Amino acid sequence: MDAVKVGLLGLGTVGGGTVNVLTRNADEITRRAGRGIRIIQAAARDYDAEAINGLDQIDVTDDAFAVVNNPEIEIVIELIGGYSPARELVLQAIENGKHVVTANKALIAMHGNEIFAAAQAKGVTVAFEAGVAGGIPIIKAIREGLAANQIEWVAGIINGTGNFILSEMRDKGRDFDDVLAEAQALGYAEADPTFDVEGIDAAHKLTILSSIAFGIPLQFDKTYTEGITRIDRQDVAFASELGYRIKHLGIAHKTDKGIEMRVHPTLIPERRLLANVDGVMNAVLVKGDAVGPTLYYGAGAGSEPTASAVVADVVDVVRALTTDPENRVPHLAFQPNELSDLPILGMEDVETAYYLRMQVADELGVMAEITRILADAEISIEAIQQKEPAEGDTQVSLIMLTHEVLERQMNQAIKRIEALAAVTAPVIRIRMEQLDG
Amino acid sequence: MDAVKVGLLGLGTVGGGTVNVLTRNADEITRRAGRGIRIIQAAARDYDAEAINGLDQIDVTDDAFAVVNNPEIEIVIELIGGYSPARELVLQAIENGKHVVTANKALIAMHGNEIFAAAQAKGVTVAFEAGVAGGIPIIKAIREGLAANQIEWVAGIINGTGNFILSEMRDKGRDFDDVLAEAQALGYAEADPTFDVEGIDAAHKLTILSSIAFGIPLQFDKTYTEGITRIDRQDVAFASELGYRIKHLGIAHKTDKGIEMRVHPTLIPERRLLANVDGVMNAVLVKGDAVGPTLYYGAGAGSEPTASAVVADVVDVVRALTTDPENRVPHLAFQPNELSDLPILGMEDVETAYYLRMQVADELGVMAEITRILADAEISIEAIQQKEPAEGDTQVSLIMLTHEVLERQMNQAIKRIEALAAVTAPVIRIRMEQLDG
Numbered sequence A, B: 001m002d003a004v005k006v007g008l009l010g011l012g013t014v015g016g017g018t019v020n021v022l023t024r025n026a027d028e029i030t031r032r033a034g035r036g037i038r039i040i041q042a043a044a045r046d047y048d049a050e051a052i053n054g055l056d057q058i059d060v061t062d063d064a065f066a067v068v069n070n071p072e073i074e075i076v077i078e079l080i081g082g083y084s085p086a087r088e089l090v091l092q093a094i095e096n097g098k099h100v101v102t103a104n105k106a107l108i109a110m111h112g113n114e115i116f117a118a119a120q121a122k123g124v125t126v127a128f129e130a131g132v133a134g135g136i137p138i139i140k141a142i143r144e145g146l147a148a149n150q151i152e153w154v155a156g157i158i159n160g161t162g163n164f165i166l167s168e169m170r171d172k173g174r175d176f177d178d179v180l181a182e183a184q185a186l187g188y189a190e191a192d193p194t195f196d197v198e199g200i201d202a203a204h205k206l207t208i209l210s211s212i213a214f215g216i217p218l219q220f221d222k223t224y225t226e227g228i229t230r231i232d233r234q235d236v237a238f239a240s241e242l243g244y245r246i247k248h249l250g251i252a253h254k255t256d257k258g259i260e261m262r263v264h265p266t267l268i269p270e271r272r273l274l275a276n277v278d279g280v281m282n283a284v285l286v287k288g289d290a291v292g293p294t295l296y297y298g299a300g301a302g303s304e305p306t307a308s309a310v311v312a313d314v315v316d317v318v319r320a321l322t323t324d325p326e327n328r329v330p331h332l333a334f335q336p337n338e339l340s341d342l343p344i345l346g347m348e349d350v351e352t353a354y355y356l357r358m359q360v361a362d363e364l365g366v367m368a369e370i371t372r373i374l375a376d377a378e379i380s381i382e383a384i385q386q387k388e389p390a391e392g393d394t395q396v397s398l399i400m401l402t403h404e405v406l407e408r409q410m411n412q413a414i415k416r417i418e419a420l421a422a423v424t425a426p427v428i429r430i431r432m433e434q435l436d437g
Helices: A013-024 A028-033 A064-068 A085-093 A104-124 A138-145 A160-172 A176-186 A200-214 A232-242 A301-317 A366-376 A407-418 B013-024 B025-031 B064-069 B086-093 B104-123 B138-145 B162-170 B176-186 B200-214 B233-241 B303-319 B368-376 B406-420
Strands: A002-011 A036-045 A059-061 A075-078 A099-102 A153-158 A243-255 A259-269 A281-288 A293-301 A351-361 A381-385 A393-401 A428-432 B004-009 B037-043 B060-061 B075-078 B099-102 B151-157 B243-252 B257-271 B281-288 B290-299 B351-359 B380-389 B395-402 B428-434
Touching: A002 A013, A002 A059, A002 A064, A013 A301, A013 B290, A028 A036, A028 A301, A036 A064, A059 A138, A064 A085, A075 A085, A085 A099, A085 B099, A099 A104, A104 A200, A104 A301, A104 A381, A104 B368, A138 A153, A138 A281, A138 B099, A138 B138, A153 A200, A153 B037, A153 B281, A160 A176, A160 A232, A160 A243, A160 A281, A200 A243, A200 A259, A232 A351, A232 A381, A232 A393, A232 A428, A232 B303, A243 B138, A301 B138, A301 B406, A351 A366, A366 A393, A366 A407, A381 B013, A393 B257, B004 B013, B004 B064, B004 B303, B013 B025, B013 B075, B013 B303, B025 B037, B025 B303, B037 B064, B075 B086, B075 B303, B086 B104, B086 B162, B099 B104, B099 B303, B138 B151, B138 B200, B138 B281, B138 B290, B151 B200, B151 B233, B162 B176, B162 B233, B162 B243, B162 B281, B200 B243, B200 B257, B233 B243, B233 B351, B233 B380, B233 B395, B233 B428, B351 B368, B351 B406, B368 B380, B368 B395, B368 B406
Parallel strands: A002 A036, A002 A075, A036 A059, A075 A099, A259 A428, B004 B037, B004 B075, B037 B060, B075 B099, B257 B428
Antiparallel strands: A153 A243, A153 A281, A243 A259, A281 A293, A293 B290, A351 A393, A351 A428, A381 A393, B151 B243, B151 B281, B243 B257, B281 B290, B351 B395, B351 B428, B380 B395
16 A cells, blocks of 8 residues: 655654654554555754754655645644644644644643544544653553543653652752753753743643543643742652652542642652652553553653654554544544533642641740641641751751641641741642552 | 444453443443443353342353354453363354454463464454453553554563562562462462463463564464572572562563563562562563653453453454454554564573572682683673671572673583582572663
8 A cells, every 4th residue: 555645844853753763663664554654745944954864755845834735645743832833733734634643732732622623523633642741652541541441540740851850859969950950951951941840741741631531621721730849859858758759740630529630749659650750751650440550651752752652643543544533532532522521620629638847946835836726627647757956946847747638728727837926937838649549 | 323242251250340340331431432332142151140240231141152153243252261162262253253352361372373364364353452461551552552663672570470479579588389378368379370470371471462562473382481489588688689679571572683582580670660560560661762661550460450451452343343454453563464584582592691699618719610610601790799608507608690691601601600519509590681771
C-alpha cells in the first residue's frame, strides 16, 4: 500500500525529533503499521537543518496554512505549541477532513471541547498522546488499557522541570532559586519558568487526564493550581525525616461529592514508587476499581521521547483510517454523548491530610493553645515534632502531620493559629496523600 | 447498537472476576465502547456461584465446545488455562470465525504461531493482554504505545509468586523454603509451585514479550530458564550490602549477534524503580531507542486485575469488528509477513556482569590464585569483599562483582576455580544487570 502522506507544523525540538525518528526507524515502523508514513511537507520559520535527518525529502514552507490546506496530506502533525495560531490551524485541518496529531496540551486543555466537537462532526481523529507525560503511553493506557475499570483516582508527576528541582532540593539540600537557575542553564526550564514551576503546565495535563479518566468535559478553569516556588528546603528536609518526599503532583479524584482536580506540592510516603521518581522523569499512578493501582513511568519531555508518542499516534490514526468513526476510541475515552456533568469540587471542599510547620516563640503554653484550636476544628494530629531552637534563638519550629480534614476547616484553624501572639510567621501548609487506596 | 454477544470458557478465579467486572461496570464500559458487552453462555464444571454476580443472565453449560460452536457468539473468552483442550477450543472458535480473548500465556507461548496463523487466515483477532503481567496493559504499551521505537531490551518482574518470595527473603531474612510454604498458605503459590519458582511461567510471558518487542516468532523452547530455588538468604543479604537487590527477571535483549531471551535471578542496583517493586506486584521496564526507558507497574495476577485486561481486550475487539483485518494491530506487533528470523543466542553467548560467592579455606594465597584465574579469562573485577570467618571456622566467604563477560568464559573460569583445593564448595553465581541503557 502507498505511504500515508503527512504534513508537519513545526520543526523545533519535537518536530525535528519526529522527522529523525520517522527517518531512522522507517523500516521498523512500516513493518508494524503495514504502511509507510511519509512527511511530504513541513511548515517552519526557524529550524536547525543540520540536526534533522531526512529533511531533503520534505518540502519546507513558512506558510503553515499551506500545509493544512494541502489536498495531498491526510494527517497533520501540530507541533507549534501555544494557543494561536495552533487552534486555527487544527480547526482548519479538521475542516479540510484531515486527521490531526498534536503534542499541544495547552491547546487541548483550553480548546479541546471545541476541537473534538469539530473532529466528531467531520469524522476525523485528533490524537494527543504526546501532550501528557511525553513518551509514556498514558493516554492509551487509561483510555484503552483500563477500559474495564471505574477509575477512582490519578496522581502524577507530570512536569519534569518541577520534579528535577524538588529532587535536587532534597538530594543536595539546595534552595529552590539556586536549582531553578541550574535547570535553566541545563535547558530543562524555560527562560520564563512560570508554566512549569507555578503548575500551569501540569494543570493542562491534569485537565486532560481527568477527562479521560472520568468521562467529563475538559475544564481547565476549574483545576486548582499551586506551584512549588514557596517550597523551602527546610520542609523538604523535615518531610524526609518523617519518611515522606515532597512531589509536585497532579491529582484527579472521583468522590461521592464530585471530582477533585488539583495540582500542588504533596507529601507522599517515601516507600511509594512514585516517591522515588527523580530528576526530569514523569510517572502517573492510576487506581482502577478492578485492576488496583498501576503506574506508568518514563521521560515526560524531550525531543525523541515526545516524538515517540507523536509517531505512535500517527500509526494509530493510520490503522483507523478505514474504521467507522463510531468504532474508533473516543477522544475523551467515553462516547461524546456519554460525557458526564459531575461537579468539580472547589478546593475548600477537598479533604486531605496536612503537613504543617509553625514558627512559634519558645514559651510555655503555646503548644496547648495550638492543639486546642486543632481539636476545636476536629483536626486530629498524627505526629508532632518540635525542633530545638538554634542557640540564642527564641523561635522553635513546630511540625505537625494531621489526619484528613476538609480544607475549609483547615483554613479556619490556620487563621486562628496565625492570630496567636506566640505564632510569629505564617503557617506553612503542604497537603499530604497516602496514595494507598 | 445491540450488545455484543460473548461466550466464556471457565468460571474460576479469572472467569468469575470477568463476569463480576462486566456486571459491576457495565454502564462505564458501555459508555466507553459505545456498545454493551454481554456474556450469553459460559462453560464450566466447578464454580462458586455465590462469588459471581450476574450469573443468572448467563446460560452455564459443562460443554465448552457448545460455546465455541454457538452461532450467536461473536467473541470467545478462553480462561481455562493449560494446553489442552484450550488449544482445540481456541482453534475451533477461530475456525468458526469468532474472535478470541485469552489469558493463557502457556498456550500462546507454545502454540501462538499456529493460532495466529489460523486467526490470520480467518480474519479474526486473538487478544492476549491478560496473559502477561495481569492487569498491566504491557502488550498494548509495547505493541502500540511504543510503535515508533526500535525496542532495545525488556526486563520484567513477571511472576508475582517469585517476587513475593524474594521480597520476604530480603525484608525479613527468611529462607526460601519457609517463605514458599507461607506463599502456598496465602494462596499466592500453587500446591505444585514449579511453574512459578522454576521460572517456567515467567519464560512463557517473556517469550511473548520478546516476540512483540522484536518482531520474531514465538520460540519458547529457546528461552533460557533458571529458577530461584537455589537462592540463599546469604546472597540476598550480601547483595543488599553491595547496594543491589536480587530479582527474578525475564530479560529480552536485542544485540548485534542476535536475541537474548532469559529468565534468571538477577542483581540490579537498589536505586532502580524495578528494584523497589515488592511483594506480588509485577513491573516491566522497556527500553526504546526514541523514548528511552519506560516502566509499567501493577498487579500481575488475581481475579479482577486479570479480568481488567480480559475486558479491555474485549472492548478492543468490539471496536475493531468493522475494521479491515489488515488494519488491525498485528498479533505480534509486526505484520505477519514481516517477522524476522534473527537468531536466538544460547546462554554461553550472552554477556553479563556477575555476582560470585566462593567458600574458601582461610589460608594464604587463595585470593591470588582466584584473581589470577579471572585475569587469565579476561574477567575484570569491580568489587571484592571478604567476609570474616565465624569464630572457630576456617572457611571464609569471598564475594566478587565482575564486569561484563561472555558466559562461556565465566563457565570456564568457574570450573578452574572450583578445581582449586582451597575452594571447598561450588561457586555461587548470579548474573547482574545495571538496566541503565
